[in-house]
Amino acid sequence: MLPGLVKRELTLAVRDTGLRIGLLVYLLAVLASGIVFVVQGLGAAGMEHGTAGEATVGRVLAVPWVLCGFFLPWAWWRMTWREQGGDLLRWSVRCGAAPGQLTLAKLVAGHLCLLETVALSLPLLVLAWETTLTPANALVLGILDLLAFLVLAATAIVGWNLTARGEMVALGLSYLTLVALALFRRGLVVAVGAGGTIAANLVLAALITTLLVFTRRSRLRELEVLT
Amino acid sequence: MIRVRQLSLKRRGAELLSGIDLDVTRGEALALLGTNGCGRTLLLEILATLRRPTGGTVEIGGIDALREQSRARRELCLVEAEPGLHPELTAGEYLEFCLESRGIDEGRRRRLSEGLRLAELAPEQLIGELSPGLCQRLDLAAALALRTPVLLLDQALTKIDPLARPRFVRALEKRRTEGCAILLATHCLVGLDGLCRQVAVLQGGRIVARQALAPGQDPGRILAGVSRDGSEGSE
Numbered sequence: 001m002l003p004g005l006v007k008r009e010l011t012l013a014v015r016d017t018g019l020r021i022g023l024l025v026y027l028l029a030v031l032a033s034g035i036v037f038v039v040q041g042l043g044a045a046g047m048e049h050g051t052a053g054e055a056t057v058g059r060v061l062a063v064p065w066v067l068c069g070f071f072l073p074w075a076w077w078r079m080t081w082r083e084q085g086g087d088l089l090r091w092s093v094r095c096g097a098a099p100g101q102l103t104l105a106k107l108v109a110g111h112l113c114l115l116e117t118v119a120l121s122l123p124l125l126v127l128a129w130e131t132t133l134t135p136a137n138a139l140v141l142g143i144l145d146l147l148a149f150l151v152l153a154a155t156a157i158v159g160w161n162l163t164a165r166g167e168m169v170a171l172g173l174s175y176l177t178l179v180a181l182a183l184f185r186r187g188l189v190v191a192v193g194a195g196g197t198i199a200a201n202l203v204l205a206a207l208i209t210t211l212l213v214f215t216r217r218s219r220l221r222e223l224e225v226l227t
Numbered sequence: 228m229i230r231v232r233q234l235s236l237k238r239r240g241a242e243l244l245s246g247i248d249l250d251v252t253r254g255e256a257l258a259l260l261g262t263n264g265c266g267r268t269l270l271l272e273i274l275a276t277l278r279r280p281t282g283g284t285v286e287i288g289g290i291d292a293l294r295e296q297s298r299a300r301r302e303l304c305l306v307e308a309e310p311g312l313h314p315e316l317t318a319g320e321y322l323e324f325c326l327e328s329r330g331i332d333e334g335r336r337r338r339l340s341e342g343l344r345l346a347e348l349a350p351e352q353l354i355g356e357l358s359p360g361l362c363q364r365l366d367l368a369a370a371l372a373l374r375t376p377v378l379l380l381d382q383a384l385t386k387i388d389p390l391a392r393p394r395f396v397r398a399l400e401k402r403r404t405e406g407c408a409i410l411l412a413t414h415c416l417v418g419l420d421g422l423c424r425q426v427a428v429l430q431g432g433r434i435v436a437r438q439a440l441a442p443g444q445d446p447g448r449i450l451a452g453v454s455r456d457g458s459e460g461s462e
């Protein structure tokens with residue numbers, strides 16, 4: 001059941017005009033930064049760390065990650081607010097599922113969007129110039145990684161309880177790979193990327209919670225009115 | 228299949244539904260008549276687990292629909308007058324999602340093509356570009372493709388044109404003969420005498436009559452007759 005629900009969420013997300021524009025801008029940014037990176041790399045062959053060229057490359061490479069940080073919360077906002085309360089319940093009746101399962105499908109679909117977006121940037125990330133990690137950066141990254149782990153753990157628990165185990169294991173492993181990558185490739189680019197990723201996750205966690213609360217509240221309101 | 232006992236619904240002190248007893252057995256189709264605001268939609272929403280009543284019991288396919296909502300939902304399908312379809316999806320995708328999300332793998336392709344044929348829609352037609360009548364066709368076709376043991380239809384045929392309507396009625400009749408229990412809230416009984424053998428009348432939140440449905444019977448006369456009997460009875 002869950003793959004069907006997830007597929008629907010992803011299809012709806014892909015059809016959204018706002019998301020299409022966001023994705024297009026994002027892909028163009030990835031492409032542009034890739035070109036700049038190659039040009040810089042070729043023009044500054046043998047360039048040492050800490051040069052102006054390196055800093056430019058770092059900044060340009062950060063663009064897709066920053067966009068990633070904005071694009072994903074938007075995707076989540078559209079996914080979660082498109083259907084809530086009565087609409088969510090109606091769709092749950094049509095597909096014979098609990099509203100929680102639909103919410104989980106949204107969560108999984110959002111994570112797939114996230115991983116897909118990150119995967120698009122990975123080749124650039126791997127090529128990225130590594131910058132020195134300051135103690136402050138390390139602390140921030142450590143906190144972000146911990147938060148990422150908590151979000152992942154919460155997602156896994158919810159998924160496990162709703163018997164969507166296969167999907168949750170695959171999702172968890174992909175996500176752990178991302179976190180591991182962020183841990184190994186610490187630097188300005190990675191910090192921005194990880195920051196965007198974690199911010200997106202936090203936003204989506206907040207949206208999911210809001211969605212659940214709203215669904216519940218509409219139910220409660222109804223019961224309150226009835227009693 | 229549908230068993231309702233002493234169902235009641237109160238809102239802000241007003242009794243919207245009260246003392247409703249209703250049975251729709253396997254392979255039975257029951258038309259539900261009533262004036263505007265009599266509570267038909269509320270009743271169907273309660274049966275579809277979208278609302279909780281203030282009193283009474285509801286069983287769908289032998290499942291307590293008030294306690295085990297998720298299980299009950301798998302047994303039923305609700306088609307409403309205003310289907311909330313996503314305009315971004317195509318007709319084929321909508322049908323496929325309905326089948327997929329119910330976990331129906333067996334004969335999915337066949338059901339999908341049957342649904343599209345019934346609605347007379349091409350799979351790539353975008354829902355956002357369909358007329359309200361075509362949307363209703365699609366929604367009803369999707370509900371029929373799911374083949375749930377219980378079908379709840381709230382004015383589900385009203386927007387369908389007179390040429391397509393008999394085809395949908397025949398499809399519903401086929402489901403009925405396969406054992407599906409159908410509860411059909413409607414204002415129009417034209418062509419339904421073959422499908423529904425009986426008609427129940429809801430008035431002021433109560434079921435005030437249940438009688439055989441004769442061919443060509445006028446719903447207005449049924450309602451007027453029940454009102455007259457009721458007023459005579461109260462005098």
